[in-house]
Amino acid sequence: MALKNLLLLAGDGIGPEAMAEVKKLIAAMNDTLDSGFVTDEGLVGGCAYDAHGAAISDADMAKAMAADAVLFGAVGGPKWDAVPYEVRPEAGLLRLRKDMELFANLRPAICYPALAASSSLKQEVVEGLDILIVRELTGGVYFGEPKQIIDLGNGQKRGIDTQVYDTFEIERISGVAFELARTRKNHVTSMEKRNVMKSGVLWNEVVSQTHKARYADVKLDHMLADAGGMQLVRWPKQFDVIVTDNLFGDMLSDIAAMLTGSIGMLPSASLGAPDAKTKKRKALYEPVHGSAPDIAGKGIANPIAMIASFAMCMRYSFGMVAEADRLESAIAAVLDQGLRTSDILSPGMTEVGTTEMGDAIIARF
Amino acid sequence: MALKNLLLLAGDGIGPEAMAEVKKLIAAMNDTLDSGFVTDEGLVGGCAYDAHGAAISDADMAKAMAADAVLFGAVGGPKWDAVPYEVRPEAGLLRLRKDMELFANLRPAICYPALAASSSLKQEVVEGLDILIVRELTGGVYFGEPKQIIDLGNGQKRGIDTQVYDTFEIERISGVAFELARTRKNHVTSMEKRNVMKSGVLWNEVVSQTHKARYADVKLDHMLADAGGMQLVRWPKQFDVIVTDNLFGDMLSDIAAMLTGSIGMLPSASLGAPDAKTKKRKALYEPVHGSAPDIAGKGIANPIAMIASFAMCMRYSFGMVAEADRLESAIAAVLDQGLRTSDILSPGMTEVGTTEMGDAIIARF
Numbered sequence A, B: 001m002a003l004k005n006l007l008l009l010a011g012d013g014i015g016p017e018a019m020a021e022v023k024k025l026i027a028a029m030n031d032t033l034d035s036g037f038v039t040d041e042g043l044v045g046g047c048a049y050d051a052h053g054a055a056i057s058d059a060d061m062a063k064a065m066a067a068d069a070v071l072f073g074a075v076g077g078p079k080w081d082a083v084p085y086e087v088r089p090e091a092g093l094l095r096l097r098k099d100m101e102l103f104a105n106l107r108p109a110i111c112y113p114a115l116a117a118s119s120s121l122k123q124e125v126v127e128g129l130d131i132l133i134v135r136e137l138t139g140g141v142y143f144g145e146p147k148q149i150i151d152l153g154n155g156q157k158r159g160i161d162t163q164v165y166d167t168f169e170i171e172r173i174s175g176v177a178f179e180l181a182r183t184r185k186n187h188v189t190s191m192e193k194r195n196v197m198k199s200g201v202l203w204n205e206v207v208s209q210t211h212k213a214r215y216a217d218v219k220l221d222h223m224l225a226d227a228g229g230m231q232l233v234r235w236p237k238q239f240d241v242i243v244t245d246n247l248f249g250d251m252l253s254d255i256a257a258m259l260t261g262s263i264g265m266l267p268s269a270s271l272g273a274p275d276a277k278t279k280k281r282k283a284l285y286e287p288v289h290g291s292a293p294d295i296a297g298k299g300i301a302n303p304i305a306m307i308a309s310f311a312m313c314m315r316y317s318f319g320m321v322a323e324a325d326r327l328e329s330a331i332a333a334v335l336d337q338g339l340r341t342s343d344i345l346s347p348g349m350t351e352v353g354t355t356e357m358g359d360a361i362i363a364r365f
């Protein structure tokens, strides 16, 4: 059996604590199931800046490029608020996405039944919610040039960012969305602002063409991104798969995550195109939550999003569908059993720390 | 007493029906209070395109420039989905904003007590909510150049939009936010994506400088726009005034409006800079909701957002604070009394149409 090479980039804040639980799980799987995971580790974010003066070193980038999959924790914290823009913690994540060409960001927003009551939305609005946001991740305003601040003199500066999308970029991300929709409820909603953005006009046109040419069996709707945000809040269950650009995807996926009441629980996958020869996709898996510096090091962080990210890793990078299903069921079971980290604690439930939560999930797996 | 010149641009869809209720109110105020409103009318949006081939004619633009204030209904509908980009209905609204230099868009998100239960959010999350979104309206990706679609050959096109902000634009919009905060809870939260956008870096810097130089008495927080969207959904009452750019403001204000359960109820004001001599600001007032073509012409549209926009008009353009307060109280009273248009109907309430709702508010005024 081929070995499975994982690079672990735990990052800053609660990243290392959450990653520690995944490490335990990997060790257990290697021991008892002979799963063949081989792990290496590297630095990303503020800790990489402290060590190398860059948000990720070239050596760690090379490891990421060579790995079968990267598991990513979280980056950033007040300690690095004043570092130069080019080496800020986020730059490490952005470089990984860009250099690995991880254009497809999959962000499921699932409402765990045990947590439906803890959403700020009414229970009937979010109960059973299961939507998938497919966000374009290597284009748009995140990477377009020019991107700069110009000094105009007289105390005036000009900040410029450029939103750019080419046909092929829209085609490939919508292809991913349509393919995934076929494995779900067969419904894609594409969101842009075609009424004010030329990139939105092109987005709309290319998604429609891709649909007509190759995916006419999937139901396709178009929605303006502002209306889409409203509809997410009003009645999120109307959606199945949402496909959108890098910046709208950033906003909309965070909102969708928050709806579920489970923001500490949600994983994501960032995938590249299949290699022409090996058919394998480069991939990075990370929790949707951030580095939560305020609770870092206290042993109270919720490791579920990180563990669920590893489930996505098994599913998408290694075809370990049964194991991924089992891990996701173990998470749900532990929640049903009443175990809660402090971020999702509610009356009558049992509060546990990071390691107890990890142990409980591994025991159920 | 100086006459008050209003230009009414009812637009498309439910715009004219909602505007009709404001016309009745204006006539009543002129009759019984001798308020001195003089109204003229013009076309904007799809109806202007049908009449003149443009989303607003030069003649109507000239009227808008000369008026003391513009009342705007709504634009757009499926009838005009295929018209060329340059003359699409929204182009009329965007030209008004740009040519009148209406850089400050004020969008209150208020939860009417009578409607707290009809939000998709839990009642305790939205009850008593009163936040004000101050959105920059004449800059950013809405107007930056280049903005175009380029044909690259080989079936490839490139869609480009440009996000641009200059120091003075950020300074003046944050000044408006700080001034308004002083009349409220004295708290401003500025939202951008400084971690990925250079315009966000500049935005953050200039807001901080403006604060330090002129508004140090106001509490200022910075939040990343994606985190801000999440926090709006999680616990909106943490905010007082939110200041943000054109595109983030579009998304965030729609989400904030939807939280209140009162999207058909919310007004907005778009203001220019005070004239050097007369101190008067150019101004346009419009409901946050759209043209709702599906219910247009049925007499069931909710006129409250349009009427509340007229209240903002009296408050900001004519200093008629007492009248504005009274009109807002009349709206609340009619809701307390149980009258509802179909969009906000709930069990036990009395369903009324557009004109009955308008009449009831006028009677209470």
Ligand SMILES: CC(C)[C@H](C(=O)O)[C@@H](O)C(=O)O
Binding pocket: A090, A093, A094, A250, B195, B196, B226
């Ligand atoms: C950390 C930041 C650069 C990143 C983004 O904006 O994409 C984050 O918000 C995310 O959504 O993964």
Ligand SMILES: CC(C)[C@H](C(=O)O)[C@@H](O)C(=O)O
Binding pocket: A195, A196, A226, B090, B093, B094, B250
């Ligand atoms: C109609 C459209 C151009 C407009 C915008 O995007 O600004 C609308 O969504 C708004 O928020 O006023």
